Amino acid sequence: MNLLEKLDAAAAARKALLPNGVGAFGIPIEEIFSATEARIGDRRVLLMGTNNYLGLTFAPECIRAAHEAIDKEGTGTTGSRMANGSYFGHRALEREFADFYQCSSSIVFTTGYQANLGTISGLVGPGDTVLIDGDSHASIFDGCILSGANIIRFKHNDMADMEKRLRRLGDNIETTLIIAEGIYSMLGDQAPLADIVQLKNKYGGILLLDEAHSLGVLGKSGQGLVETTGLLNEVDFITGTFSKSLCSIGGFCVSNHPQLEQLRYVSHPYIFTASPSPATIASTRAALELLRKGSHLRDKLWSNCRQLYAQLKEVGYQLGPDPGPVIAAVVATPQQALLLWQQLLEHNIYVNLILPPAAPEGKSLVRCSVNAAHTTEEIRYVGDTFAKLYGAINMQT
């Protein structure tokens, strides 16, 4: 089989799962009206499949900051941070992230994906070890592959399993990076951070926590899982993204280890890419300010999360263990998931469809992402529609 035939085989497998040209992946959004509404085809739909957790995509403060940055600094930096792409705004945002996490060092990356890729591949290399959760995001996995380190997985959120693997590492623990996530993107569950820290302190190693989905969502000031658990000082490196609660694009790493600065000189995903545009940096800075002061947004977000989670649970849907902004209905077959996804769209609700092998344990997911801008009525409509479809699609089988 040549290179192109391999792609044909993969395309055939995808089409077998999604017959009749169903465009569940990469669906074209024709117009975007607000943080919660858009047009898909000729339908005005309720957006229940974005990562816009605080609903800030149209925040006037962020839009104004982006406009001003374009006017003053142009549309792009046309260079990497290492060369000509390190403007005042990039450095200011790094200071603001360091201050937000009460850390001494911070690095801004061009995307959240690159934040993990660059941090992990900068911290570990061939001969070192990374111990990662079995449900880790692709950016973590790809960062591990890029690093050339030995990759060991433990069962998702299973601390007995993690301990077994830590024990087997023996002396290699000295050069081991442990990686977990504040909120996991598939089922929306949180890492058992206190237990992970306890094991790290017992066996050793360096701990990196990815707060991509938990930044802005967890904690009084929105720091993430480190804040709700009070374990900020026990985590060695925190990474995150601007493309969820901060509503732009980019990523960061913060740490109290001064060695973080060295990553600027060894991390290819940091060095060999253009820096974020001035408008991106400006809107992110404005959004970070809103996020820090946004306890009212978090209150509304969590009220929405609890409402939808309770409604779907009561109907009988199999969900992740706890309510949160990611609420995924676990469905037995890809056909059922596709049907549910299509029917929701027929009812003007856009959610995410996740099919094997992307979903854990060979299941399929129909995943909602709740945000603070959804109204109570909108959440109720989504819950009522899921309830109506449960029987129609015979979800219990």
Add this chain to the structure above:
Amino acid sequence: MTESNYDEIMKLLCDRLSDLANADVLITPETNLINQLSIDSIKLLNLIMEVEDAFDISIPINVLTDVQTVRELADLVHKIKITSS
């Protein structure tokens, strides 16, 4: 590590792969894990975790890139087991 241990590794792999693959596929040492068994990457990674537990070893998943057949996987597990004991 003795020959009987190698046989034990091969038997475990064949048994578990039989469970994961279609019933009509006969698993032999020369069976190609990807082309013949069509096992998706996640199932294969989960199988590696089972093998780690069965033999109390660490199998870095990045070293699997050179593994194509059941025999090559058994050889890898055998080698790691020998060096770790």
